[in-house]
Structures are given as structure tokens and as C-alpha cells.
Amino acid sequence: MTTTFLLIDLPMILEKFVLILVVVMASLGIAMYTTFAERKVAAILQDRRGPNRAGPFGILQPLADGMKLFFKEEIIPNFSSKALFVLGPGLAMLTAIMTSAVIPWGDKVHFFNRDISLQIADINIGILYIFGVLSLGVYGIMIGSWASNNKFSLLGGLRAASQIISYELAMGISLIALLMITGTLSLKEMVVQQQNGYWNVVLQPLGFLIFLICSFAECNRTPFDLPEAENELIGGYHTEYSSMKLGFYLFSEYINMFISSVVMSTLFFGGYDVPFFDEAAHADWGNWLALIGIAALMFKAVCFIFLFMWVRWTIPRFRYDQLMHLGWRILIPLALFNMLVTGGVILYFFNK
């Protein structure tokens, strides 16, 4: 008894480390190409051509953008609080990446006689962890905007804080209805349930809609991009930032977008589940099955990312009072209604 907890599973640590490395690198790479995709999608929706000079079809454009950001002069304003000014973008980036820890990227793979779960940490409160880290995300913006010692930045930060806090409420309540159906907080468990039953979007269409709108707001994406409204606040919270610190802020926005796409796919669209395909019957496919699962999850995430962009280039920005009105007086009552109805249905029909 006394010796067991001193044993450290070295291969386990190694495999987790490799997995973390892969996931973080993949998120960064995907975020990088999301910036490219954003420009390309914007161009295509507006009958333009988009970046097509760097490499074939402009494939190397993100590299060129990144290089440009690195080579720019790094300006730290004289009257800023320097430590916080540097901390801001780092925090934004950190919280953006941290969320990826509990997402089940796929089923198990089998290497070196070990079953390796493609989830960094299958904690039983996965969705709460995501919520916790997501709400920390606002600190990156708030600290950065406050440290800039600039009125425009501060206004942007204020808007970000109030917006994210207001929409988190509706998001949480819309999820409670989902959690009542699944009866678990573990993301892995939810995916397994959806593999065997229906996708949650079928059971919770209203909940999904509210969740979708709230994730637009949480990611500061148009039509909720008030914190960085260019034409009102110059650049909002990143007005004073330059060089790669600005890059970090922009980058964290795209990582957030990717992660929330993955979270939405996992919660409502079956995660790595392939529709109309019985995974259990093809268990002999081994690693290929896991690969198909990852591809399915990525496909769903890409669809959501496209939706994010599609909406951005369609809908203009909300006014601040409209934003608050939508959050507090429409989404929260709707989410409450959804929760009550779901609870009532479960109580009445499935009470065992």
C-alpha cells in the first residue's frame, strides 16, 4: 500500500508529454492557417481573390505574416505598467491553449503495446474546466487593456469583460439542460453517449443555438467584436500593442475560435463520431479507426470555423445596448426556458 503511489508511470508521462506537444503545435498550426482561411473566405464571399502571392495559392501567407510580426519594432508605452503589459498577451495565449487539455481528440490508438487515449486529461469535470479556463481568458484582455494606460484600450477591455461575463451566464444555463440529458460532465463520456445514441444537437436544438451565439460572443467575433471595434476604439484592447505581442492577441483569438469549434462539435455534434457508422463493429481497424475519428472531428471543427467566418462577413456589429439586451433579456430567459422544459420532459417521461 505504501509503495504504490510512489510508482511513477514513466511511459505514461512521456506519452502525455508527446500528446500535449502535438496538440499545442497542431492548435498553433491550425490557428495560423485559420488566419489565412479567414482572409481567403472573406475574399471569396466578397468576390475578391484574397492572398495569392506567397507560394502556390498564397499558402505561405501566414508564414510571411508571422515573419512580419516578429520583425516589427516592439513598442512598450512609457506610461504603461510594464510587467502587466507583457503579461497580458501571454495570458491570453495561455488560456486559449489550456482549454485543449480536456478535449477528446479521438478514440484510443495502439502503439508499443499500449493503449494511448487521445485525450490529454479525461477529468470527470471536463466541461467545468473548460468554463473555468474560458472565463480566465478575459483576464488576458483586461490586464492588457488596463496596462496600456490608454482610454481606448480600457474601453475595449471594459466591453470585453462585461460582454464575456454576460454571455457566460446564458452559455452555462444552456449547458445545464445538456448536462441533465447526458448526466455527466466528462467530455469523453458525452462523446461515447452520442456514438451510441443521437447527437445532442437533435435533443437540444435550442440549447445549441444559444451555445453557438454565446461562443461567438466569447470569442469576440463579429457580430460581437465590440472589444476591438476598429472604427470606434481604434483597435480596442490591443491599441497599444505591436509586434508579436499584438500577434499573440490576434493568434489567441483564432485559437479560441478553433477550440470553441471543437468544443461545440464535441458537445453537440458527436465529437469524433462518424455519423451512420458503427465504430464498435469495426474495432479491428485499430489505429485507422482512431484516425478516421480525428478526421471527423477536424471536419466538424472546420465547418464551424467556416460558420464563424461566414457570419463575420455577413452581419455588422451590434451596438453596445443591443448586445446587453440580447444577452440579458433574450438569451438568459431562453436558456432558462430551455432548461425548465428539458427538466420537465426528463422528469415526466424518463423518471425511473
Place this chain on the structure above:
Amino acid sequence: MQALTNRVKEVDRKPLSFMEKMYLPAILKGMFITFSHIFKKKPTINYPEKKRPFSPVFRGMQILNRDEEGRENCTACGLCAVACPAEAITMEAAERQPGEEHLYREEKYAAKYEINMLRCIFCGLCEEACPKDAIYLSESFAPADYQRKQFVYNKSELLIPNPKEDPEAYKKALGNRAKPTTNA
């Protein structure tokens, strides 16, 4: 108030109906409009690889013409310089020496011929003034440069390639503007 024209449009100030208050149908409609633009033909062309033809009346950079045997047409009469409203043209005349008949068409030629492209307004009056078909406006334009003095174009930059030595370049520079001067 009485309308001054019949194009007046009354602003609709009715309160929003329930469907309009839902916003989502309108947003979906807008999204389908943007989506339909994916399949539209793009008006943009990939410029340096693909160029649009200039209009037939486009007036570009001047070219000093040669005749079919590669002799310069210009006799340095100065009519183009006189006609030029921007005073962009300068020239110096010289007499053709024996043995230079294959270079210049007539006894007098332009030893120096300069056009200041920063002054030129590409009006085409030099082309109209020229009695010898020696200058005309091509379909190209002066490229950008870093120094002002680079924009004073001299004979080496203005002269059309020699049709005897380089007939292809000559044809290309000639474009479909000027008729090649025949030995009349």
C-alpha cells in the same frame, strides 16, 4: 410636406413584427446572400500575369519611330516641342554625315531627344504635330523609379528597336498603333 420629386420614398416606421424581432430569419437570409457570392464570377484579374487590353484610344509612353530599313524618322524639326503644352520635349539637331545614311532617313536628325516623363501629360499633341510619323504614343507607360532624373527619357529609351536587327521586338513595340513608315 409636399414632395419636390416623385422619387421620394416614405420611411417605414412600423414597429417590427415578431418574425423581424427574431432576427434569425433575416440573418439566415443575409448569410445565404453572402454564400451565393461564392459562386459568382470574380471581376478581379491576376494583374501581372494577365493584363487587360488597353482601350484603342489609350495614350501611353512616346516612342520614336524608325522606317522599315531601321532608319530614324525624326528630323529634329521641333514641331513636337512647340506643340507640347507641358514643355516636356527637348531636342538638339545635327547634320547627317556621309556614310550615316543607313542610320537617319533625312539629312537632319535629332542628336539629342529628351522627354521629361514627369512633365508629360500624354495629350498626344506631339504625335499630331509630327509631319514625319516619327513620334507616336504607345500602349506602354513609364515604369516607376526611385529618382527624378530617371524620368527624363533620352533617345536610347524612346527609340523603337531596329526592325532589321530585332524584328520581333520592333513589332511588339510598334503595337497596332502606328503604321510602319514605308520608304516613300
